[in-house]
Amino acid sequence: MNIDTDVLVVGYGPVGQTLAALLAGAGHRVDVYERFSCLYDLPRAVYFDDEIMQVWQSLGIAGDLDVLPINTYEWFGADGDTILRMEHPKLGPSGWEPGYLFYQPTLERALDRRVRSLPTATVHCGWSAESLEQFDDYVEVTLRRVREPRVGELEPTDETTTVRARYVIGADGANSVVRAAAGIALDDLGFAEPWLVVDLRPDDIDALSSIPAPCQWCDPVRPHMHTRNGRSHRRFEFMLLPGERPEDFADEARVWSLLAPWFTPDDGTLVRQAVYEFRGRLATTMRADRALLAGDAAHTMPPFMGQGLCSGVRDAVNVAWRLDLILRGVADAGLLDGYTTERRAQNEWIVNLSTEMGRVSCTLDARAAADRDAALRAAEVPPTLGLPPLADGTLATGRPLAGHRAVQGVVRIDRREGRFDDVFAKHFTLLTRHAPQLSPAHVEFLDRLGAHVIALHQLEDLDGRLTAWFDAHRIEAVVVRPDAYVFGAVAWPDEIPALLDDLLSHLPTIDSRITADVR
Structure with a gap:
């Protein structure tokens, strides 16, 4: 059977672009199919955190973005005074600022340049997925x-094509065709509120x-x-109030009346206005055999915590290293079982938190709002954005740091200097205090993985972050996954072989000979 591509990605927003860049960057054949004829040139998401900046760093686009660092998020009550002030520490684990406000079209253009620079990536615009059929060794997608007679409007033609891929990933948004065709259901968390989104370009x-x-x-007034x-x-x-309809805000004069306390037509340009329904929903699984979901296809959340884009990019990075x-041929498809286990749990946490924060914000009853404000001001410890x-x-469950994000420091080795991921390309990494004593089988295992084996004494820890991380957790060695999450750590040198054995047990059928030798 002729296989057209390794991975077919449906959807070319930031999540689909990230998937294509990561997988094609690893040398795999990736074909992306997108409904629209060109990149969407209006802003949507406005925030990402330091974990996502580390992804852009790994793709070589961090310097190409229109960003503003932030580390606070302030909420005001009905009386206009602060009820919540959420703060990040100064630097995130990645060594980047804890959060960034950004302009999405600039991000999408940078990602698009990266994808199109990769010889094994092909982007097909003007194609809409219709159905898929799964077989033992491949999935067949009909498009x-x-x-596009007018911007944003699509009309079907009589032309169809069928693509056979080893895997398909639906990054095709909240109304995902891939999700529906794969038979994956959505859990509705019961939040649905329409909001008017207005983007402006001020003259000053x-x-x-x-x-x-x-x-x-x-x-509570609005x-x-x-x-x-x-x-x-x-x-x-x-927020739209009871009785208001989305079409009520098609008139720019109505929009300007809402903006009047801060901004007038003399102050700049109204770039767009659109009404969205903020909802909290979660796919029951992120995988059905060879069909996978990422981003809004797998979860939608109210934007009150700014984690929609972040969650989708985390999905992309998590599934990309597995694929x-x-x-x-280093691991079998059983490795994908951990994708839903890891990502759905974290996504559920953030969808629930975003939904609860949405309920806090969307209170319209004045007395309930006053009670809410008093309760939040009485709280001694404000929430953090983590x-x-x-x-x-x-994960090596039960071992130190398992499931936590790894620290990225600034290092120098052999005349190479920079952030760790710029000096050592993203792969599995065994980082130790001292050069480890490894058996030939473990060496071969790590070589098959393409893993780095690095001892702190072999490099200069220029900002001291890695050494401080090791000291704070009293560890001798740590295994870091390609997505910058810790597989597990150990406190003593003689525990390193057991940690590697544990890693091997989580990578099904890596090589029966190596498995036998190690054990």
């Missing part, structure tokens, strides 16, 4: 050519500098928010 970007960005006004998205744009969002090992570690999956 239809669509045309500093004119609104007195307004915190980002901030949420939990005003909840609303404000943020910057990149260096040149601003965003306001307004890389499988397509290289995610829980991975709790289960491809």
Whole structure:
């Protein structure tokens, strides 16, 4: 049977672009099919965190983005005073700033350049997925050519094509065709509120500098928010009140009336206005045999914690390293079992938190809002903007640091200097205090993985972050996965072989001979 491509990615937003860049960057054949004829040139997401910046770093595009670092997120109550101030530490584990406000079209253009620079990636625009059929060794996807008579409008044509791929990934949004065709259901978490999203380009970007960005006004008269998205744009969002309809805000004059306290037509340009229904939903699984989901196809969440894009990119990185090992013949498809285990649990946590924060913001009853404000102000410890570690999956559960994000420091070795991932390309990494004593079988195992074996004494820890991390957790060695999550750590040198055995047990059928030798 002729296989057309290793991985077929449906959807070419940032999640689909990231998948294509990671998999094609590893040398695999990737074909992307996107409904629209060109990149979407309007902002949507406005925030990503340091974990996602580390992904952009690994793809070589971190310097190409329109970003503003932030580390606080302020919420105001019905009286206009602060009820919540959420803060990040100064630096995230990746060594980047804890969060960034960004302009999405610039990101998509940078990702597109990266994908199109890779010889094994092909992007097909103007094709809409219609159905898929799964077989033992491949999946067959039928797509239809669509045309775009007007921007944002699609019309089907009579032309179809069928693509056979080893795997298909649906990164095709909340109304995912791949999810429906694979028979994957959605759990609805019961939150659904329509909000008007307004993007602006001020003539003087500093004119609104007195307004915190980002901030949420939990005003029962009309909840609303404000943020910057990149260096040149601003965003306001307004909750629709009972009885209001999306079409009520098609008139720009109505939109300007909402913006009047801060911004007038004389101050700049209204880039777009659109009404979205903020919902909390979660796919029951992220995999059905050879069909996988990522991003909004697998989960949608209210935007109050700014984690929609972040969650999708985490999906992409998590599934990409698994598919890389499988397509290289290093592990079998059982490695994909950990994808849903890890990502659905973390996604469920953030969807639930985002939904609860949405309920906090969307209170319309004045008395309930006053009670809410009093309770939040009485809380002694404000919430932090951090995610829980991975709790289960491809992890050495029970060992130190398993499921936590690894620290990235600035290092120098052999005249190479920079952030760790720039000096050592992203692979599995065994990082130790001292050069480890490994058996030939373990050496061969790590070589098959393409893993780095690095001792701290072999490099210069220029910012001291790696040494401080080891000292704080009293560890001798740590195995870091390609997605920068810790597989596990050990406190003593003689525990390293057992840690590698544990890693081997999580990578099914890597090589029966190596498995036999190690054991």
